Amino acid sequence: MNFTLDIPTGQEARTPKYNVNGVNFNPSVKFDNPSGAAHYNQSVKLVGDKQITFQSIYQLRKHLKEKGIQDPIRLVNNHYQLNVEIASDYDKFIYLLEQKRHDEISIQQLLNYYEGDFLAEEEYSWAIQTQLRLKQGILHVLEMYITTTISINSLLKLNCLQKMLELDEFNENYMFLLLEFLIGQNKKQDCIKCYERIQEKLSEIGISVPEKILSIYNAYMIHV
Template sequence: MRVLLIDDEEMALNVNENMLQELSGIDVVGKFTNPYLALEQIEKLDVEVVFLDMEMGEVHGLELAEVIMNKYNHVEILFVTAHPQYALEAFEVNAIDYLLKPLNKKRLKKAIDKTQGKLELYRESKKRNTVKDVPYYAKTLGNFHLLDNQQNIVRWRTKKVKELFLFLWQHQGTPIHKAVVMEQLWPDTHIDKAATLLHTTVYQLRKTFKENGIENAIQFINERYTLGVFIDSDYTKLIELLDASKMEASKVEEILSLYEGDFLEEEDLSWAVSIQQNLRHSVLQYFERVISNDERDLQLVEKCLVKMLKIDYYNESYMYQLLTFYNETKSSQKMKEFYKTVEVRLRDDLGIEIPPEIVRLYEQNIQFD
């Protein structure tokens, strides 16, 4: 394990070095009282672990840790400090441990063993795959699941870990203040309790990605969280298709196939409702343009009308349009079958009468059978 020490006190550096040298497998490759000089040497010295003080004059350890984690995401941070009050903030920047001065040999050994285990996991995962070259894929329309770089479904430790991932991912790389995250994920929880839950959930989410070889998946800078993993998705593809200037038949077919259900419809997430509704509205508007196109493909029109009713199950206007389509295309059998469907949906399910215009359309035109 290649270790670099940063502390503004020369004596503290020497004490820490002496204790580390008593443990096997530790190579102290550098000691610095100047944090800026230390930053310049991390890559050159092939550092794996940084032992970092918290308060160092002009530079705070938390700020330096953020810089190191963002620039060298494979490096583990282990705080060694006389200030216990920064423990929670230390774990927010994904520090592996937080040791208080003066160092206790037994406690130090435990931290080293923990760090060694994480380094070994990282090395193994790096050998197994080229994770950074292969994106994750999120299926969000209908039932949700995330596929990792090996096409395996990611298993979430808790429902909140999954929700935190979705919340950060949906913001497409925009940093989100931790207060906003707490308000959205734990709206009725006291702020202190919510902060603890957030720290735990962030840790678990980072761990989930790190087990798949992704380092520093969740970045924390200036009190804001960002998802630092590229995620491809059916949602992104759908937005691209809806924004396309031309409504080509192949693109319409792709939208019909992609939209298997509403956005995250089975997740019951309050913050996702507006996204879900806006996307549904955009898809329905798109299909309405397809069926009103003068050069429309009749097969596509039928598929769109059927999909529209699947999305908006009791929409009487869509029912009328589909019956009209079957009438215009002389599809009497389909017209009869769908009219029975209308009866079930409106009379049996909702307990309301079929609108007069639908009844009239059916009774006046079914005679051509």
């Protein structure tokens, strides 16, 4: 297996290396090197799947500078680091989540940003705690908003309740709040569908519909 680094003469000490705590342009890749083959030392690893050139770093730095970003790439302890502030939905979501007061606009923005768990598709084990923290955070904000706000847009309240139940699908209190809301809106067919979904969901874990939910549903159905 042949691999090289295009390093200018006299610049060997500046060879880019893999940094587990930084942004790398050359992800580390392990390869099979059995001791019997005696090709390389067993500790050897291939860094990157393509040649790493100082020219490519130069081009990236030049491109970023043309975008108005000064000193975009730094060489720190023989490791390249991307020195760029990146705006993301995550930052906007955290900003909204940490607001002390919420209105219809901020709540709708939170609903729009939170489409799923943080990095759920990547399945990173290190992201689990962040996922839980963000989920608990938005659930707390939504629950506080719908239970303490005196005048609230009915569609927004419905969206909040649906999101809450989506994120905590076996939460009996959220089930009750959603059904209670639909009853208050006198939406018979939606109430029936909601109750059937509650039955189906709780049956998955062998639990009967709680008496509180059963009572308000039966009382409503008798009078419609």
